[in-house]
Amino acid sequence: SFYIGIDIGSTAIKVALADADGEKVASRVDPTGADFRANAVRSFERLMTDNGVRRREVRYILATGYGRRLFREADDSMSEITANAVGAHRVGQAYGGVATVINIGGQDTKAIGLDDDGHVNKFAMNDKCAAGTGRFLDVAARNLEIGLKELGDYHHRVQGMPATLNSTCAVFAESEIIGLLATGHGKPEIVAGIHAAIAKRTARLARRVGLGERVLFDGGPALNTGLVAALEEALMRELIIPPEPQTVTAYGAALLGRDIDRSERALAEEELP
Amino acid sequence: SFYIGIDIGSTAIKVALADADGEKVASRVDPTGADFRANAVRSFERLMTDNGVRRREVRYILATGYGRRLFREADDSMSEITANAVGAHRVGQAYGGVATVINIGGQDTKAIGLDDDGHVNKFAMNDKCAAGTGRFLDVAARNLEIGLKELGDYHHRVQGMPATLNSTCAVFAESEIIGLLATGHGKPEIVAGIHAAIAKRTARLARRVGLGERVLFDGGPALNTGLVAALEEALMRELIIPPEPQTVTAYGAALLGRDIDRSERALAEEELP
């Protein structure tokens, strides 16, 4: 039997498949697009097909993320904070445990404090201001005419000092970036400056939940090695970057579905005559 | 003899010419452009030429605005808060006086409380967040493919309810505007929603300096009659919109230059043997 978690975010749909033991079997990431309900169904079906899993073998489907309520194929839905915590706790076991999770998403940034059992004990989120979220990376990359995936490479090519971005606002930062380009600053220096600015904001958010020794960083921007370096500098510690950082929350949702399924079955067995 | 005030802002250069009595003779508004120093010199020279004023007839030139220190032709420079207060106080005499000034600029919004002599007694500014500044109007107009000058007309064409903008962030509001267009909302309704959002923020700023009975609204966005209507609704009072609301600060700078010149001359006369 299998469990599927689906995380429908503002920019990407993430699906994860777990087996009876809760081991992650596979995952995938697709763009959310305009018709995110149809795209979510497609992602979910492809995940099964690609892994030779039939619908009736999937015992529980749990949805999370901002589009979770519109995904009617799910058995239930849960907040992405809970799902992220569960996923990070499990993934983090290979690293000796996780005390703090930092997640940068397409339009929000979250910091979650975990207790030893992986339960959420503190939580902070910025979803009001685009500066410091993944959205600012999108905007900045577009201004620089750089692909999102190239940001890390540019960052590591810095020769001099990173450029200083004075604006704390993403809109004003756009003009600043254009000004920096016009005055001959190199793209690597500007990219490093952008990463430093986002890292600074993220570190401030993370400190609000109290920073543990072992900090896991997930979400799409965790694939950006430049941002990882900047965040490690701002937090003054090494970060745990799990493989497939984008699908930690979807995997957590699959694990949560497995828990629910198992307790429901336990209950049903007790009730047998 | 004449006095010139020049207000070098982020989007426009405003110059005003005052005569010996401090009456406003003329003013002009030009785009700041890339080389704002050269453009400032050009605006200033055109103002003189167009009004048949020779350089030696100008007794004092006072610069204000964010580019004020780079305009070397000026005799002195002063903050735009002081200049705006002085200009609004004088302009407001025709309306029975002014207690509060609201200025929306290209990249900031200010609220100034004036005492009966026109001195600044309280002051609040937002220059950190683009939402609620003129910049947001630029961005929104671009998203709607509407000229800035057309915003007022669109606003007054509203038939149903203004659209609701939930984002308090200009970046997230951009996506919301695109979403509202995609779901068939009319441009007039969206424009009215944008004006309501900016008015709400501006009203909050204005209340921080204490709202007097007579409130003057100046800066370029005061030409937008839709925004004026929204702000009047948010503040629950009629606003004083001076003629040429863009050049109130430049005019104030000219008046300040006249004051300085007169006191310097008074001093010089005293010192004569």
Ligand code: SF4
């Ligand atoms: S500071 Fe800029 S990015 Fe942040 S809420 Fe304001 S407009 Fe948005």
